[in-house]
Amino acid sequence: MSHNNSTFPRKILVLGATSGIAEATCRIWAAQGASLFLVARNTDKLAAVAADLRTRGANFVDTAVADLDDTDRHPALLAHAVNSLQGLDIAYLAHGVLGDQAQAEQDFNTAAHILHTNLMAPVSLVTWLANFFVQRHAGTIAVLSSVAGDRGRKSNYVYGSSKAGLSAFLAGLRNRIDREGVTVLTVKPGPTKTAMTAGMKGSEKFADVNAVAKSIVAAIDKRVDNLYVPFQWQPIMFVIRHIPERVFKKLNL
Amino acid sequence: MPETETQQQRLSYEQGSATGQPSAKVPFESWGRYPTYDATLIPLHWQSDFPAVVRGTHNGVLPVGLGRSYGDVCLLKGGNLLPTPGMSRLISFDPETGLLTAETGISLAQILDFAVPRGFFLPVTPGTKYVTLGGAIANDIHGKNHHVAGTFGRHVTQFELVRSDGTVLRCSPTENAEFYAMTIGGLGLTGFIRWATLRLKPIVSRKIDYEGIQFHGIDEFLSLTEASKEIEYTVSWVDCTSTGRNFCRGVFMQGDHSTKRDELKPSPEPKLVFPFDAPGFLLNHLSVAAFNTVFFHKQMGKRQVALQDYEPFFYPLDKVLHWNRMYGKSGLLQFQYVIPWNNAREGTVAILKEVAKSGLASFLAVLKAFGDVPSPGVMSFPRPGITLALDFPIKPGRSFPLFERLADMTLEFGGRLYPAKDAAMTAAQFQAFYPEWQQLARFRDPLITSSFWERVTGEQPSL
Numbered sequence: 001m002s003h004n005n006s007t008f009p010r011k012i013l014v015l016g017a018t019s020g021i022a023e024a025t026c027r028i029w030a031a032q033g034a035s036l037f038l039v040a041r042n043t044d045k046l047a048a049v050a051a052d053l054r055t056r057g058a059n060f061v062d063t064a065v066a067d068l069d070d071t072d073r074h075p076a077l078l079a080h081a082v083n084s085l086q087g088l089d090i091a092y093l094a095h096g097v098l099g100d101q102a103q104a105e106q107d108f109n110t111a112a113h114i115l116h117t118n119l120m121a122p123v124s125l126v127t128w129l130a131n132f133f134v135q136r137h138a139g140t141i142a143v144l145s146s147v148a149g150d151r152g153r154k155s156n157y158v159y160g161s162s163k164a165g166l167s168a169f170l171a172g173l174r175n176r177i178d179r180e181g182v183t184v185l186t187v188k189p190g191p192t193k194t195a196m197t198a199g200m201k202g203s204e205k206f207a208d209v210n211a212v213a214k215s216i217v218a219a220i221d222k223r224v225d226n227l228y229v230p231f232q233w234q235p236i237m238f239v240i241r242h243i244p245e246r247v248f249k250k251l252n253l
Numbered sequence: 254m255p256e257t258e259t260q261q262q263r264l265s266y267e268q269g270s271a272t273g274q275p276s277a278k279v280p281f282e283s284w285g286r287y288p289t290y291d292a293t294l295i296p297l298h299w300q301s302d303f304p305a306v307v308r309g310t311h312n313g314v315l316p317v318g319l320g321r322s323y324g325d326v327c328l329l330k331g332g333n334l335l336p337t338p339g340m341s342r343l344i345s346f347d348p349e350t351g352l353l354t355a356e357t358g359i360s361l362a363q364i365l366d367f368a369v370p371r372g373f374f375l376p377v378t379p380g381t382k383y384v385t386l387g388g389a390i391a392n393d394i395h396g397k398n399h400h401v402a403g404t405f406g407r408h409v410t411q412f413e414l415v416r417s418d419g420t421v422l423r424c425s426p427t428e429n430a431e432f433y434a435m436t437i438g439g440l441g442l443t444g445f446i447r448w449a450t451l452r453l454k455p456i457v458s459r460k461i462d463y464e465g466i467q468f469h470g471i472d473e474f475l476s477l478t479e480a481s482k483e484i485e486y487t488v489s490w491v492d493c494t495s496t497g498r499n500f501c502r503g504v505f506m507q508g509d510h511s512t513k514r515d516e517l518k519p520s521p522e523p524k525l526v527f528p529f530d531a532p533g534f535l536l537n538h539l540s541v542a543a544f545n546t547v548f549f550h551k552q553m554g555k556r557q558v559a560l561q562d563y564e565p566f567f568y569p570l571d572k573v574l575h576w577n578r579m580y581g582k583s584g585l586l587q588f589q590y591v592i593p594w595n596n597a598r599e600g601t602v603a604i605l606k607e608v609a610k611s612g613l614a615s616f617l618a619v620l621k622a623f624g625d626v627p628s629p630g631v632m633s634f635p636r637p638g639i640t641l642a643l644d645f646p647i648k649p650g651r652s653f654p655l656f657e658r659l660a661d662m663t664l665e666f667g668g669r670l671y672p673a674k675d676a677a678m679t680a681a682q683f684q685a686f687y688p689e690w691q692q693l694a695r696f697r698d699p700l701i702t703s704s705f706w707e708r709v710t711g712e713q714p715s716l
Contacts, residue, residue, distance in 0.1 A: 044299070044300070044301060048299065048300060048342050048344075048356075049342065051342070051343070051344055051345070052342035052343045055343035055344065055345055055346050056367065195296075195298045
């Protein structure tokens with residue numbers, strides 16, 4: 001397994017480690033012998049994922065149970081992770097909720113919860129992480145955003161707006177800290193077959209989670225800025241972003 | 254973009270819903286693509302999902318793996334299927350003993366990806382690596398080394414069985430031994446196999462010392478079988494379309510793991526996908542006979558010796574994902590029997606004659622001698638004798654009468670058919686093949702059933 005980084009084994013912090021895409025990505029890193037610090041809400045699920053990654057050959061695995069909606073806890077949690085790993089090379093943010101669009105259209109609290117989990121919590125985490133990496137002039141922040149953030153559509157605009165805000169935040173941050181030697185990767189997966197999307201209409205055509213994970217690992221190794229995965233989403237979203245609004249507003253996408 | 258399907262092979266398995274949120278009813282196919290029944294899919298992702306997700310369900314449930322069984326053992330018409338491939342985590346591995354413990358939705362392909370670079374291999378493997386650990390136990394599968402290694406279940410040292418009432422049973426030859434014996438080969442009906450421990454075996458190379466030998470007629474096959482008792486893997490390809498001089502000609506293939514130390518790289522991912530349903534004209538008798546002839550004569554000369562990678566040796570068809578589409582929209586039926594030694598020669602000749610006479614095309618027939626290593630499973634299919642597996646594209650009106658005839662012949666010769674490959678046997682035939690079925694009925698989980706079980710027992714799901 002080749003990866004062009006200076007330290008080995010790589011020290012990786014994974015937030016939302018029990019999510020489908022995160023787990024598939026961690027399996028690749030574990031097989032490469034990485035050191036991992038995993039954060040998730042559910043104790044049993046986290047323990048199952050940790051045991052799997054240890055068995056697959058991770059050099060070191062530690063875990064913390066936390067609800068990442070609780071932004072007050074973030075500084076202590078991140079400091080603990082860095083301490084446990086004795087350093088940090090990659091921070092990978094994979095937590096998020098799809099939420100209930102129909103309910104969010106009627107109830108602001110539902111919408112606010114989606115925005116808090118998918119936007120406010122990552123902003124809090126990434127702010128701390130960016131400043132940590134800038135001090136060291138090294139590091140990678142990889143964040144799962146979504147193609148849904150490229151243009152708001154009636155079917156999921158609350159989720160989409162949280163991801164749009166996240167993508168814009170990461171673009172600005174990249175512009176600020178690239179010169180400090182810190183890489184920011186915005187991952188925009190198309191619909192992927194995971195527990196989050198199971199049961200959605202057309203989910204049989206969604207992308208395979210292991211193929212998505214492989215692309216993410218490769219993009220981190222190559223210090224890519226933006227990754228559409230699978231790659232065909234890049235031209236598709238280019239077209240969707242450029243449909244004139246007076247046409248777009250009448251479409252059923 | 255090539256389809257990469259390492260974990261979830263079957264798209265149909267993915268139409269389920271987030272844990273506890275049943276999908277709408279969707280058509281669901283097994284590998285033979287016959288029959289196809291609608292079912293509600295409730296995928297399992299975590300060990301705690303069963304029995305949590307089945308509370309409040311109606312019409313029965315059935316845990317299913319990657320759907321490589323041919324008939325209806327992995328189907329439940331109008332019921333709830335619980336696909337397990339989302340549960341593919343490893344739990345522990347001991348390189349000293351080769352004992353691997355994992356959730357049972359893991360596929361044999363994923364086990365090989367993990368084990369081969371570490372110098373280990375599956376103790377028993379079927380002709381595809383796209384089956385789950387749970388499915389391998391539930392059907393107590395066999396491989397080319399049955400004559401020395403027995404069935405898959407012999408190498409499963411323990412597993413955890415969860416009943417729909419929440420009871421958790423640790424099963425092994427010494428603990429809950431009855432459930433252990435009924436679950437191995439128990440068609441998934443005794444409960445949900447949550448995790449299992451499999452004993453892997455050490456290898457030093459990916460390579461197989463391979464030898465292929467042409468034979469003409471059943472007697473040559475039998476003498477080659479006798480001569481290769483010490484060789485770990487033996488299997489034959491037999492031409493079941495020819496009569497007369499070419500009747501029962503075939504290629505006897507044998508191999509052992511190479512003992513020459515070599516690089517233990519993981520396997521590359523498959524790239525080919527059979528892209529569409531083959532049209533009917535590709536499947537007529539002539540084209541299949543031509544295919545068989547080409548295949549047969551690829552075997553140049555009498556003997557062929559090679560050092561071959563294990564992938565093409567064990568999994569020649571896995572290279573082409575969805576190869577079952579070759580058989581067109583109407584699907585295929587498999588027919589696999591075992592006939593005990595006392596009638597094995599006579600029975601095999603009679604059945605091969607019947608098949609050749611019928612002219613119902615088959616690309617591939619596989620012939621093998623089972624050994625006498627006993628299986629731990631009460632309902633296991635293998636027994637000492639000869640087994641033959643045939644593929645038939647379904648021809649409306651012609652296939653089923655032939656199958657009924659072949660099943661009756663199997664019964665006359667004292668043999669039995671393999672549930673994992675069956676969509677046609679009658680309740681009377683099944684109950685004659687497997688007198689132990691009433692024991693399985695007693696151990697069956699009251700919520701779990703399958704279309705196969707309903708067909709061969711007449712039992713209705715108890716709600």
